[in-house]
Amino acid sequence: MFKKKxxxxxxxxxxxxxxxxxxGFLTPSEHARLDAVAAAGAExxxxxxxHTVVGFFGAxxxxxxxxxxxxxxxxxxxxxxxxxxxSSPLAAVWEPxxxxxxxxxxxxxxxxxRQGEFAPGAGPLILLDLPDFDSVEPIHREITTRLAGQxxxxxxxxxPEKYADxxxxxxxxxxxxxxxxxxxxxxxxxxxxxxxxxxxVADSFAAxxxxxxxxxxxxxxTSARTGMGVDQLRTAxxxxxxxxxxxxxxxxxxxxxxxxxxxxxxxxxEPPKQAKREMxxxxxxxxxxxxxxxxxxxxxxxxxxxxxxxxxTSWMLRFRPDPLKRLGLREEADELGVHRTSMPELDASxxxxxxxxxxxYASAISDxxxxxxxxxxxxxxxxxxxxxxxxxxxxxxxTRLPAQPSKAWGIMTVIQWLALLAALVGVIWYLMVAxxxxxxxxxxGDELVPEVEGWPIPTLxxxxxxxxxxxxxxxxxxxxxxxxxxxxxxxxxxxxxxVAETSQAKVVEPLGEIRSQYIDFLAxxxxxxxx
Numbered sequence: 404m405f406k407k408k409x410x411x412x413x414x415x416x417x418x419x420x421x422x423x424x425x426x427g428f429l430t431p432s433e434h435a436r437l438d439a440v441a442a443a444g445a446e447x448x449x450x451x452x453x454h455t456v457v458g459f460f461g462a463x464x465x466x467x468x469x470x471x472x473x474x475x476x477x478x479x480x481x482x483x484x485x486x487x488x489x490s491s492p493l494a495a496v497w498e499p500x501x502x503x504x505x506x507x508x509x510x511x512x513x514x515x516x517r518q519g520e521f522a523p524g525a526g527p528l529i530l531l532d533l534p535d536f537d538s539v540e541p542i543h544r545e546i547t548t549r550l551a552g553q554x555x556x557x558x559x560x561x562x563p564e565k566y567a568d569x570x571x572x573x574x575x576x577x578x579x580x581x582x583x584x585x586x587x588x589x590x591x592x593x594x595x596x597x598x599x600x601x602x603x604v605a606d607s608f609a610a611x612x613x614x615x616x617x618x619x620x621x622x623x624x625t626s627a628r629t630g631m632g633v634d635q636l637r638t639a640x641x642x643x644x645x646x647x648x649x650x651x652x653x654x655x656x657x658x659x660x661x662x663x664x665x666x667x668x669x670x671x672x673e674p675p676k677q678a679k680r681e682m683x684x685x686x687x688x689x690x691x692x693x694x695x696x697x698x699x700x701x702x703x704x705x706x707x708x709x710x711x712x713x714x715x716t717s718w719m720l721r722f723r724p725d726p727l728k729r730l731g732l733r734e735e736a737d738e739l740g741v742h743r744t745s746m747p748e749l750d751a752s753x754x755x756x757x758x759x760x761x762x763x764y765a766s767a768i769s770d771x772x773x774x775x776x777x778x779x780x781x782x783x784x785x786x787x788x789x790x791x792x793x794x795x796x797x798x799x800x801x802t803r804l805p806a807q808p809s810k811a812w813g814i815m816t817v818i819q820w821l822a823l824l825a826a827l828v829g830v831i832w833y834l835m836v837a838x839x840x841x842x843x844x845x846x847x848g849d850e851l852v853p854e855v856e857g858w859p860i861p862t863l864x865x866x867x868x869x870x871x872x873x874x875x876x877x878x879x880x881x882x883x884x885x886x887x888x889x890x891x892x893x894x895x896x897x898x899x900x901x902v903a904e905t906s907q908a909k910v911v912e913p914l915g916e917i918r919s920q921y922i923d924f925l926a927x928x929x930x931x932x933x934x
Contacts, residue, residue, distance in 0.1 A: 409930050411651060414658055415444045417930035421662075424924040428775040433664070440661040443553060444654040450505040454498075454527040455644040458550055461560035462571060463535040466591045469627035470560055471495075471532040474637055479515045491534065492546060498527040505529070509553055522641035530640075537570050551575060552657070555649040556585045556640070562592040566608040572615055580616025581660040584652045587623065587639055588612055594626035655933065662932040670922045671771030678767035683906055685760030687899045689753045690795040695802070696894040698726040700887035702806040707883040710808055711815035713876035714823045727806055757795065758788050761910055768918050776921045780914050787910055798905045802898045805890055815879055819872055826868030832861035 409417065422437040429437070461467030472478045475495045492511040496502055499516045506514055511531065521528045533550055534543035551557065559576060561568070579586065590608055593601050605622040612620050623639060625632030643649050659666075702725055709720045765784035769777035835843055836851045843851050852859045 409933065411444075411654060412448065414931045414933060415441055415448070415654070417927045418444070418658060418661065421924055421927035421931055424920055424927060428773075428779065428921075428924075436661055439552070440657045444657060446508060447553070447650060447654060450508055451501045451527070452650060453647075454502050454505055454529050455525075455556065455647070455649045456505070456509065456529045456531065456554045457556040457558060457640055457643070458531040458533055458554035459558045459560055460533055460536060460547060460551060460575065461591075462537045462565050462568060465535075465560050465562045465565060466627050467535070467560040468532055470589065470591050470625060470633070470636075471530065473627045473630065473633045474640070475517070475530060492550065493532040495530045495532075496528075497521045497525070500527075502527065502529060509550065521644065522637060525641040525644040526647060528640075528644050536575055537568075547575075551579065555653045556587065556643050557582060558587045558589060558636075558640075560589045560591050561608070563590065563596055563604050566590060566604070567611060572611060576612065576617065577615045579656075579660070581663070582653065582656040583617045583619045585643065585649050585656060586617055586620050587636070587643075588617075588620045589623050589625050589632075589636060591625050591627060593624035594629045594631055658931050658933065662928045665925060665928045666932045666934065668773075668925055668928075669771075670925050671918070674768040674770070674918075678764050679903075679906070679911065682760040682764040682910065683899060683903045685763070686757055686791075686795065686906055687895070687902045689757035689760065690799050690898060690902055691753070692895050692898045692902075695799055695804075695898055696891040699804045699806045699894040700891040701726040702804075703808065703890045704880075704883040704887045706806065707808045707812060707879060707886075708876075711812050711819065711875065711879035713872045714819050715872070717876065727804060754792065757791050761788050761791065764906075764910060765914055768914055772918065772921055776917060780917050783913055783917060784910075787913065790909070794905055794909050795902070798901045799898065802894070802901045804897070805893055812879070815875060819875060822868040822871040822875070824868070825864045826872070829861040829864030829866075829868065832864070836861075 418437055419441040422434060422441055425434055425437065459467050459471045471493075479493070479495060491513060492509070494506060494509075494511045494514045495517055496506075496514055497517045497520055499514075506529070509531070520526075521530075531550065531554060533547050534540075536544055536547040538544060557579060559571065561571060565571070588608065590601075590605050593605075596604055601624050605624050609620070609622045612622070623632050623636050625636055627633070705720055705723060705725065709717055711717075712720065761784050762781075765780050769780045772780070832843075832852075840851055847853065852861060854860065855863065
């Protein structure tokens with residue numbers, strides 16, 4: 404699908420966003436570079452778009468000022484006694500209307516307005532003669548470095564003796580290698596060379612520029628003394644000015660240069676889902692999933708035994724402590740709506756297990772991230788590890804524990820009571836026969852203990868009631884064991900679900916935020932770079 408190319412303003416905004424997202428991760432110089440380019444681009448866009456600013460840069464003795472005067476058409480570089488040397492920027496301005504704010508932004512005080520136009524169709528133009536960048540005065544180099552980052556067009560002026568000097572290449576030309584579209588290269592004092600050598604030296608200079616990264620810059624041979632190449636340089640400047648695109652191309656070049664360290668970086672792949680599952684398994688283990696599940700199953704068996712066991716013995720189960728209450732676990736929130744436990748704090752082994760889980764996950768999602776971002780994830784993971792024991796305790800506390808037998812088991816309780824009642828009826832029957840036979844005579848006549856198939860009915864009531872109670876107690880105990888195993892598995896799953904939610908909120912999201920910040924940073928960089 405066709406993607407609309409970002410406008411220059413959108414690219415500058417994206418660079419500003421990238422600077423914000425990179426704060427705390429980029430080195431101070433990297434962050435300052437992004438901030439400076441974003442600010443300078445926005446400021447330049449807000450100033451005169453009609454004027455093209457061309458800066459002449461050169462080393463001491465290169466004849467830069469003389470060439471500047473030759474291009475201007477007047478020796479304005481020495482027109483004032485206060486400027487005997489190139490110690491401060493000097494501006495020659497054609498069509499000065501609207502240039503004041505731009506020159507103020509450039510911090511150029513010495514301004515010379517020129518009559519007419521620089522060249523037919525060139526439009527408003529500002530030529531700057533700048534201090535020598537190899538001056539012994541630090542302020543001169545500071546001015547030159549600053550303006551090299553502000554002018555629309557850069558004119559590098561050198562001579563046959565200094566064209567290969569490392570100062571101009573390492574400190575000035577190479578850092579602006581992305582600016583080929585707004586760069587002119589001049590080999591001044593070419594009259595010092597034999598005519599047959601002029602092209603060879605210019606080609607050598609061009610080769611060095613190519614090595615610096617300026618692939619499309621053509622070298623112009625000039626001589627301020629003889630006037631050689633001056634018209635050709637004027638024509639080249641006029642051609643750039645006539646296009647009225649130097650400002651835009653300069654800002655675009657700045658954006659490309661500023662984003663180049665990251666422009667080719669690829670967003671990291673999504674972390675494997677297995678990493679989250681492995682962490683949840685480890686954290687569940689550290690949270691005491693086995694212990695909690697066993698306690699829940701034991702609590703279920705105890706409560707079922709109390710509810711459905713043989714009534715003559717099941718009451719004794721009430722004196723056994725409830726496994727869940729022993730751990731301080733509540734199946735319902737307390738009066739404050741808070742779940743708490745009195746489970747002991749994670750021991751060293753459990754903490755080590757939990758730490759391994761978090762660090763393993765942090766390592767997995769750091770894969771593919773630069774050192775600064777992966778270090779930030781590692782640091783955040785250590786903070787999370789410090790808070791994890793309390794979080795796991797709260798997770799265990801709020802886990803829904805299926806330790807209470809269902810109400811359906813109540814029918815067994817009713818049957819147990821009926822069985823016990825039957826046995827009691829048999830016992831009372833025999834007692835009444837022995838001690839109060841007259842009370843039974845009106846009901847049973849002379850046969851106070853009737854039989855069924857040779858078995859006395861009271862005896863059947865006693866034996867049947869007791870046997871039924873015991874058998875039911877044994878059966879429910881067996882069922883309790885089977886169901887308890889299922890309860891144990893369900894509890895583990897429930898705790899793991901709670902652990903998964905906790906790890907999502909307390910581990911995945913905080914660490915993922917850092918990772919997402921890098922992805923957003925790269926997206927902003929790509930937009931700023933024009934990708």
